[in-house]
Amino acid sequence: RQATLADVYKQYRAPSNPLTVITAHDFISGAIADSTPNVDMILIGDSLSMTAKGYRSTLEIPFDEYIYACRSVMRGVNNKFVMADMPFGSFESSDSKCIESAVKLMRIGKIGSLKIEGGVEMVDRIRKLCQLGIPVTGHLGLQPQKFNSYGGYKVQGKTADSAVKIYQDALALQDAGCSFIVLECVPHKVAKFITEHLDIPTIGIGSGCGTTGQVLVFSDLLGMMDVKTGRFVKQYMNFHSQAVKALNKYGEEVKLKSFPEDGKHGFVIADNEYDAFL
Ligand code: KIV
Ligand code: NA
Numbered sequence: 001r002q003a004t005l006a007d008v009y010k011q012y013r014a015p016s017n018p019l020t021v022i023t024a025h026d027f028i029s030g031a032i033a034d035s036t037p038n039v040d041m042i043l044i045g046d047s048l049s050m051t052a053k054g055y056r057s058t059l060e061i062p063f064d065e066y067i068y069a070c071r072s073v074m075r076g077v078n079n080k081f082v083m084a085d086m087p088f089g090s091f092e093s094s095d096s097k098c099i100e101s102a103v104k105l106m107r108i109g110k111i112g113s114l115k116i117e118g119g120v121e122m123v124d125r126i127r128k129l130c131q132l133g134i135p136v137t138g139h140l141g142l143q144p145q146k147f148n149s150y151g152g153y154k155v156q157g158k159t160a161d162s163a164v165k166i167y168q169d170a171l172a173l174q175d176a177g178c179s180f181i182v183l184e185c186v187p188h189k190v191a192k193f194i195t196e197h198l199d200i201p202t203i204g205i206g207s208g209c210g211t212t213g214q215v216l217v218f219s220d221l222l223g224m225m226d227v228k229t230g231r232f233v234k235q236y237m238n239f240h241s242q243a244v245k246a247l248n249k250y251g252e253e254v255k256l257k258s259f260p261e262d263g264k265h266g267f268v269i270a271d272n273e274y275d276a277f278l
Contacts, residue, residue, distance in 0.1 A: 002077075002079055002080070002081070002110055003040075003041075003079065003080055003081040003112075004081065004112065005081065005112055005113065005179060007081065008040060008041060008081045009201075011040060012201050012212055018209075018211075018213050018214065019040045019041060019201060019203060019212055019213025019214075020038055020214060021040065021041045021042070021043050021083075021203055021213055021214065021215035022036070022041075022043070022218055023042070023043045023045040023047060023215065023216070023217045023218045024042050024043070024044060024073045024076070024218055025044070025045075025047070025048035025051045025052035025069065025073065025218060026048070026052050026072050026073060026076075027072045027075050027076040028076065029073070029076070029219075030042065030044075030072070030073035030074065030075070030077045031076030031077070032076075032218075033077075034076060034077045034078060034079050034080050035079075039080065040080070040081070040213070041080060041081045041082070041083065041213075042077060042080045042081070042082045042083075043082075043083050043085070043115070044069070044070050044073050044074075044082065044083070044084040044085060045085050045115075046058040046061065046066065046085040046087045047144070047217050048061075049061035049066070049087070051217065051218070051219040051224070051225065052069055053069070057144070057147065058085075058087065058088055058145055059088045059089075059148075061087055063087060063089060063090050063101065063104075066085075066087045066090075067104060067105070067108070070084055070105065070108050070111070074108055074109065074110055074111065081112045081113075082110060082111050082112055082113075083111070083112060083113040083114065083115050083137050083180070084105055084108075084111045084114055084115065085114075085115045085116075086098070086101060086102065086105070086114050086115065086116045088145045091116060091125065095125055098125050098128075098129070099128065099129065099132065102129055102132075102134050106134060112135060113134075113135040113136060113137045113179055113180065114129065114134060114136055115136070115137040115138070115139055115182065116129075116136060116137070116138065116139065117139040117143035117144070117145050117146070118138075118139070118143065119138075119140055119165070119166070119168075119169025119170075120168065120169055120172045122173075123172045123173065123175075123176045124176075126176045126178060127176040127177055130176060130177030130178070131177070135179040136177065136178050136179065137178060137179060137180040137182060137203075138169075138170070138173035138178040138180070138181040138182065139181070139182040139184065140156075140166050140169050140173070140182070140183055140186070141156045141157060141182075141183045141186035141191075141207065142154065142155065142156050142185035142186075142206070143184070144184075153185075153230070154185070155185045155186070155187065155206075156184075156185060156186060157186045157187055157190045158187060163187070166183075166186060166190065166194065167190075167194050167197070170194050170198060171197075171198070174198055174200050178200060179200060180200060180201050180202070180203055181194075181198070181200060181201075181202050181203070182202070182203045182204075182215065183195075183202050183203070183204050183211055184204075184205045184206060184207065185205070185206040185207065185230075186206075186207045187207075187208075188208020188209070188210055189208075191204055191207035191208055191210050191211050192208060192210025192211070193210075195210055195211050195212055196210075201213060203215050205232065206231075206232030207232075216233065216234070217233075219239075220235065221233070221235065221236050221237075222235075222236065222239040223235045223236075223237055223238040223240055223241075224239045224240055226240045
């Protein structure tokens with residue numbers, strides 16, 4: 001059966017057992033993440049706007065296109081707990097718009113929590129979702145949907161005032177009923193302090209090892225795109241260059257007529273059948 005919120009909570013409460021989260025952006029990445037023993041949770045991040053759809057930022061993806069992507073991911077998932085982003089434009093304008101969008105996402109089925117970027121300004125809306133029985137994950141620190149106002153993708157909480165603001169936001173999100181809080185690009189001491197002063201688990205990205213869990217973007221971790229990633233990314237594989245190398249080898253073998261090999265990659269017809277055919 002698929003892991004529930006209670007399963008995940010049981011696991012992180014075991015001492016020194018960090019939660020491992022990986023994003024998924026389509027059916028294949030969902031299926032791979034779902035079959036990885038050391039991955040505890042899957043996040044359908046709106047980073048799929050860039051990684052799966054080729055948009056320049058998460059602001060550009062239409063809601064319907066995001067929904068289709070979520071459905072693709074979920075067809076690949078049977079076991080893990082899944083959280084999904086509420087994308088830009090789907091929740092900001094009113095409580096009812098937010099609830100409508102949340103209902104559409106939850107109707108996909110098997111999604112266990114919705115993640116919303118924002119602090120105190122989102123607290124009332126998030127409380128309503130929690131009261132409706134939709135577990136919410138908060139997202140503080142660098143909030144990619146707000147990159148225009150930051151002037152780029154920048155570390156947040158480097159000054160005492162901004163660190164206090166993130167801490168206060170975290171307390172408010174916890175009070176509103178959030179099940180998790182993602183802390184993105186927050187100095188590691190600040191992320192550790194916040195984690196130690198909350199009752200709910202934090203999931204860090206670019207925020208050091210003092211958070212309850214870690215999340216990385218699937219395509220970053222595997223080096224699937226030929227782009228420079230943030231310094232907080234550890235690339236465990238260079239999929240892009242290995243894939244180009246493999247495809248190139250295939251192209252070369254086709255040109256040399258060394259692929260396909262008749263006996264090995266094809267099908268035979270019995271001689272008598274072939275004679276009759278002729
Ligand atoms: O969209 C995403 O992938 C995310 C994670 C990086 C936290 O929000
Ligand atoms: Na996101």
